[in-house]
Amino acid sequence: xxxxxxxxxxxxxxxxxxxxxxxxxxxxxxxxxxxxxxxxxxxxxxxxxxxxxxxxxxxxxxxxxxxxxxxxxxxxxxxxxxxxxxxxxxxxxxxxxxxxxxxxxxxxxxxxxxxxxxxxxxxxxxxxxxxxxxxxxxxxxxxxxxxxxxxxxxxxxxxxxxxxxxxxxxxxxxxxxxxxxxxxxxxxxxxxxxxxxxxxxxxxxxxxxxxxxxxxxxxxxxxxxxxxxxxxxxxxxxxxxxxxxxxxxxxxxxxxxxxxxxxxxxxxxxxxxxxxxxx
Amino acid sequence: xxxxxxxxxxxxxxxxxxxxxxxxxxxxxxxxxxxxxxxxxxxxxxxxxxxxxxxxxxxxxxxxxxxxxxxxxxxxxxxxxxxxxxxxxxxxxxxxxxxxxxxxxxxxxxxxxxxxxxxxxxxxxxxxxxxxxxxxxxxxxxxxxxxxxxxxxxxxxxxxxxxxxxxxxxxxxxxxxxxxxxxxxxxxxxxxxxxxxxxxxxxxxxxxxxxxxxxxxxxxxxxxxxxxxxxxxxxxxxxxxxxxxxxxxxxxxxxxxxxxxxxxxxxxxxxxxxxxxxxxxxxxxxxxxxxxxxxxxxxxxxxxxxxxxxxxxxxxxxxxxxxxxxxxxxxxxxxx
Numbered sequence: 001x002x003x004x005x006x007x008x009x010x011x012x013x014x015x016x017x018x019x020x021x022x023x024x025x026x027x028x029x030x031x032x033x034x035x036x037x038x039x040x041x042x043x044x045x046x047x048x049x050x051x052x053x054x055x056x057x058x059x060x061x062x063x064x065x066x067x068x069x070x071x072x073x074x075x076x077x078x079x080x081x082x083x084x085x086x087x088x089x090x091x092x093x094x095x096x097x098x099x100x101x102x103x104x105x106x107x108x109x110x111x112x113x114x115x116x117x118x119x120x121x122x123x124x125x126x127x128x129x130x131x132x133x134x135x136x137x138x139x140x141x142x143x144x145x146x147x148x149x150x151x152x153x154x155x156x157x158x159x160x161x162x163x164x165x166x167x168x169x170x171x172x173x174x175x176x177x178x179x180x181x182x183x184x185x186x187x188x189x190x191x192x193x194x195x196x197x198x199x200x201x202x203x204x205x206x207x208x209x210x211x212x213x214x215x216x217x218x219x220x221x222x223x224x225x226x227x228x229x230x231x232x233x234x235x236x237x238x239x240x241x242x243x244x245x246x247x248x249x250x251x252x253x254x255x256x257x258x259x260x261x262x263x264x265x266x267x268x269x270x271x272x273x274x275x276x277x278x279x
Numbered sequence: 280x281x282x283x284x285x286x287x288x289x290x291x292x293x294x295x296x297x298x299x300x301x302x303x304x305x306x307x308x309x310x311x312x313x314x315x316x317x318x319x320x321x322x323x324x325x326x327x328x329x330x331x332x333x334x335x336x337x338x339x340x341x342x343x344x345x346x347x348x349x350x351x352x353x354x355x356x357x358x359x360x361x362x363x364x365x366x367x368x369x370x371x372x373x374x375x376x377x378x379x380x381x382x383x384x385x386x387x388x389x390x391x392x393x394x395x396x397x398x399x400x401x402x403x404x405x406x407x408x409x410x411x412x413x414x415x416x417x418x419x420x421x422x423x424x425x426x427x428x429x430x431x432x433x434x435x436x437x438x439x440x441x442x443x444x445x446x447x448x449x450x451x452x453x454x455x456x457x458x459x460x461x462x463x464x465x466x467x468x469x470x471x472x473x474x475x476x477x478x479x480x481x482x483x484x485x486x487x488x489x490x491x492x493x494x495x496x497x498x499x500x501x502x503x504x505x506x507x508x509x510x511x512x513x514x515x516x517x518x519x520x521x522x523x524x525x526x527x528x529x530x531x532x533x534x535x536x537x538x539x540x541x542x543x544x545x546x547x548x549x550x551x552x553x554x555x556x557x558x559x560x561x562x563x564x565x566x567x568x569x570x571x572x573x574x575x576x577x578x579x580x581x582x583x584x585x586x587x588x589x590x591x592x593x594x595x596x597x598x599x600x601x602x603x604x605x606x607x608x609x610x611x612x613x614x615x
Contacts, residue, residue, distance in 0.1 A: 171364035171437075174331050179425075180352030180381035193368055 029255065036060050036248035043244055060245030063236075064253065067246065069224065073232035078257055080142055080228060081210050084149035085261075088206050089199055091150070092157025093165075097187050099158070100165040101173070111162065117155030122148065123215060133220055140223040148216050153206035160205075164198035165191060200268035203261075211258050229254045280342055281307045281432040281465035283328065288337035290323055297323050299489040301337070305467065305482075310459050312468045314476040315486035316512070321469045322437055324486070328467065329435055330354050341432055352381065354433075357426035361438040363418045365410040365425075371397075372406040375425045389428075396427040399458070416447045423455070427462070436468040440475060452478060473513055477501075485509050507608035510535045516565060521573045523603070531603035531611055538565070538579035540600035543586070548593025552576065557586050568594060 034050050035043050042055035049055070064070055099111045122129075129148060130139075138144040168191050176186045192199070217231040233250035236243040283305040290298040297320045305311050313321040326332045328339055330351035339346050346354050357378075365374050375396060376389045397403050400420045410418055419439060426434055436455070440448045456479055459466055470476055476483050477497045485492040485500065485508070492512075493505040504510035510518050516538050523531040542548070543566065552570030564584045568576045576594055586592065603611040 169362055169364060171360035171362045172366070174326075174329075174351075175358070175360060175364035175366075175425075177331060178329065178351045178356065178358050179378035179429075180350075181377075190366065 032248050033252045033255075036245070036252040038245075040245055043248075057245070060243075060247075060249030061253075063243060063246040064249045068227075068232060068235065070229075070232060070250070070253075072225070073227050073229045074253070074257065076142060076226055077211060077228040077230070077254075080145045080149065081207055081257075081261070083142075083146050084153060084210050085203050085206050087146065087150040088153035088157050089203060092154055092161050092202065093192060093195075093199065094187070095154070095158045096161035096165050097191060099162045111158075115155050115159045117152070118159060122152045126215070126219060130219055138220075140221050140226050142221065142226055144220045145216055145226075145228075148220065149206075149210045149213075153202075153210070156205060157202045160202050161195065161198055164195045168194050196268050200265040203265045207258065207261055207265075211254075282342055283433060283465065283467070284338075284340040284343070285324075285328070286338045286340075288324065288327060288339065289335045290320070290327060290332060291335045297489050298327070298334070301489075301491060303484060303491065303494070305465060308463050308465055310466045310468065310479060310481045311484060312470060312476040312480035312482070313484050313486055314470055314473060314512075315492075317471055318488075319486040320489040321471075321486045325358075325435055325437055325467065325469045328433070329356055329358050352378070355431050356433045356435055357429040357431035358435040358437065359419075359422045359426050359439045361441050363410070363415075363422045363442070365418055365421055367410055370407055370409060371402060371413070371421050371424075374410065374421055375428045378425065378429045392428045392430075393424075396424040399427065399461075400424050400454070415443055416451060419443060419451060420454075423458070427458070432465065434464055434466040436466065438470055439468075440470070440472075455479065473515065477513070483513075485512060487512075503610075504535075504602060505610055507533060507535070507604050510602055510604070510610075516577045516579060518602070519573075519576050525573055528603065530605075532606040533604040533608070535602035535604065536596050536600060538577040539581075540597040541576065541578045542595045542597065543578055543580060543584075544593050544595070545590070546593065548595040550576070550594045552592060552594060554586050554588050554590045554592055556588060559583065566592075568592060570594065 031047070035047065037051040037057065037060075038049075038055045039057035039059065042049070042051070042057075046055075051057075095114060099107060099114070133139050133144045138147070172190055172194075173186050176190050181189065212230060213228075214230045214234070217226075217228045218234075221227070222231065229250065233247055233254070236246040236250065283303070285301050285303040288298055288301040289296065301324060313324060315321050323332060327334050330346065330349060334347065341354060341356070366377065369377065372393055375393045379389045379392065393406070394403075397406055400423060402417070402420055402424055405413060405417060405421075410421065413421065419442075422439070439455070440451055443451060452475060455466075455468075459479075468475075468479065480497055482494060483497055483500055484494050487508050493500060493509045495503075500509055500513045504513060504518075507520070511520065514537055518535045518537050519541070521534045521536070523529075523534050526534055528534060550570045550572045552568040552572075554566055555569050555575075556567045558565040561583070562581070564580045564582070564586070566578045566580065566584070566586055568578060570576055578594060605611055
């Protein structure tokens with residue numbers, strides 16, 4: 001009896017800690033979304049209150065949708081994020097496969113070189129990147145952003161994926177070779193499905209900084225046609241006056257696409273297909 | 280069909296040489312087992328035959344055709360792995376048929392062959408299942424089925440029973456033996472378990488540190504070990520190895536006597552000693568004796584015997600059962 005009660009207390013303590021953390025983590029999101037539905041006065045008078053019939057207002061969303069081409073900004077953000085993730089995963093997995101699967105001279109050095117980008121922030125090279133983009137005539141194109149983000153995401157992707165690929169059974173790959181699968185088929189049909197959880201992790205880690213980035217859109221693609229959501233929202237933040245309704249509404253809207261992508265990837269994290277492949 | 284010739288195979292990983300010149304002939308239909316301690320190169324040798332590793336030098340011929348530069352899938356081999364290595368996302372049927380599908384065999388023919396192999400291994404009820412839904416023994420049978428379906432010239436087994444529990448291991452061993460008789464195929468089998476080697480093989484290849492120590496039938500290796508390593512490796516419990524000087528044998532360096540070739544008596548005998556420990560196994564009794572003349576001795580008596588620790592006993596070797604080895608560890612035949 002006393003033992004069972006003690007474990008109730010322990011379970012209760014664990015849950016309390018987790019619930020407290022969840023509240024802390026969700027609070028800013030709650031604040032953003034709640035305030036985005038309130039009138040300007042209500043935001044400042046009672047920032048923590050939830051919208052009531054008196055304070056409810058869609059003025060923020062109206063401003064956002066009227067001002068500029070917000071649908072276009074969303075489209076830009078989604079194109080840039082999705083294409084970058086796809087490229088990072090594709091090239092990252094290919095490099096990781098070569099590094100983990102084949103013995104060649106300089107393998108370790110190559111691995112270190114490819115992982116170097118984790119330690120050196122890509123923004124240090126902004127000036128050179130801008131010069132390069134100008135020379136290649138890519139300024140104010142989404143291609144410029146995609147190229148930069150792919151480069152930015154690759155080091156971590158190569159690092160994580162190559163570690164995971166080392167854990168894929170050699171026997172399985174060799175069985176494929178004996179059954180006549182090409183190296184490409186082994187990579188695509190045997191190894192990639194087995195490291196799906198790792199791919200999902202990499203996708204999430206790659207996605208968030210790209211979606212939230214302000215720096216490179218501002219420098220490489222500030223034109224109206226190529227603005228991303230983060231950059232588009234900046235017009236509501238002025239040096240002296242900030243249209244908080246609009247900013248909060250824009251941010252609330254910006255949460256949803258990432259949320260959808262995250263849900264897609266996190267389902268991959270949970271689904272375990274490896275069970276039973278090898279003992 | 281199904282012979283194999285290895286000529287001075289060498290394999291080095293960097294500066295570390297794993298195989299140091301292997302020559303071997305395997306005839307059609309033979310069951311050959313590579314046995315040796317871990318790290319002796321037996322798996323590497325098997326993978327070299329399969330084409331999963333390239334030999335640093337030397338030649339591999341299957342049916343008299345040099346296959347050094349032939350891809351694994353084109354060598355006419357099939358391999359069964361220790362970890363089963365089934366494709367997790369394919370059903371049992373597709374697992375077994377994939378090799379043929381890749382080779383462009385018509386669908387009906389694949390179905391036929393898969394059904395036949397499944398029948399041999401009593402896998403019919405499981406054909407639609409995924410590997411995750413099978414037990415360890417069933418998975419290994421699927422892996423064997425995948426090999427059978429390919430109708431290879433050579434079957435290669437890489438420690439196929441190591442992941443199974445003891446009872447299942449005996450069953451699967453019998454199944455492999457039965458398979459070898461019914462298919463009459465050439466099989467090469469790697470194991471570190473000498474019981475598997477002794478029970479299955481037509482011919483055992485004992486490997487040590489990248490070299491072949493001896494090739495022969497199980498009984499040849501047991502009765503006439505060519506050197507100290509084989510003498511110590513084959514047979515359980517291990518052969519007693521006694522310093523020849525203690526027995527006043529000037530020509531030999533070491534004398535070997537198998538535990539089952541020593542008689543024991545409470546009254547008289549060649550070597551007096553004290554029992555240290557007794558293991559009662561029912562069919563056998565293993566007795567460890569500390570003797571002043573020859574040191575530690577292991578004696579294996581058949582049936583049950585009532586010896587106990589601290590008993591004083593006399594051990595006598597069976598005449599003609601001694602193996603004599605010279606300073607290099609090679610056997611001295613003339614003495615027998």
